[in-house]
C-alpha cells in the first residue's frame with residue numbers, strides 16, 4: 001500500500017498499528033515508540049473524542065448519526081505530537097485536556113458506534129497516515145484503517161490492572177473511583193460489541209499482555225518486532 005522505497009542509509013518507513021482496550025497502555029507506548037523511531041504518532045481516539053466534544057458543545061445527541069456526520073464534515077482536527085504526548089486541536093483550539101474528561105470519554109465511545117461516523121474517521125486516518133513512518137493507535141487500526149500495516153500489535157491487560165492504571169493516571173480516588181471503573185467497563189463492552197468495526201485483534205496481530213510488564217519491557221518487545229519487520 002505505502003511507498004516503502006528506501007536506500008541503504010535510511011531504513012524503510014513502516015506503518016505500525018497498535019490496537020487494544022482503554023488502559024492497556026497504548027497511548028504512552030505509541031508515543032514513546034514514535035519518538036524513538038522518529039515517526040509520527042497518530043492517536044485515533046482523540047479524533048472520536050474531539051467529535052464528541054463538538055457534539056456536547058453544539059447540543060447534538062450522541063445517538064444522532066446524521067447530525068454527527070455533518071459535525072464531523074465541518075470539524076478540523078489536528079494531532080500534534082509533543083514530548084509529553086499528543087496535543088489535539090479542534091478547529092484551531094487546544095482541547096487536549098478537555099477531551100480526557102469523563103463526559104467526553106463516554107461520548108467518544110457512543111459516537112464511535114455509528115458506521116457513517118466511522119467511515120469519515122477512517123478516511124481521514126488513512127490520509128493522515130499515508131506514506132508510512134507512522135504509529136497509529138486505536139481500536140480498528142489493524143483490522144480496518146491499515147489492514148496491510150507492516151506491524152500490528154494488540155496490546156491488552158487484565159481489566160483490574162487497566163482500571164488501576166486509569167485511576168493512577170487520572171489521580172482518581174475514593175467514591176469517584178468506583179464510578180470511573182464502572183464507566184470504563186461499560187465503554188469496553190460497547191467498543192467490543194458494536195456492529196461496526198468492534199475492538200478485536202487482527203488475525204495477524206502480535207498479542208502483548210502488558211498486565212505484568214513494565215512500559216520499558218513492552219517497548220523493548222515492540223522494538224524487536226520493528227527490527228524483524230525492517231529486515232524482512
Ligand code: DC
Pocket residue numbers: 022044045046048049105108109112137138139140141187191
Ligand atoms: O483510545 P481512546 O480511549 O481515546 O478512544 C475513545 C473512544 O473512541 C473509544 O471508547 C472507542 C473510540 N475509538 C474507536 O472506536 N476507534 C478507534 N480507532 C479509536 C477510538
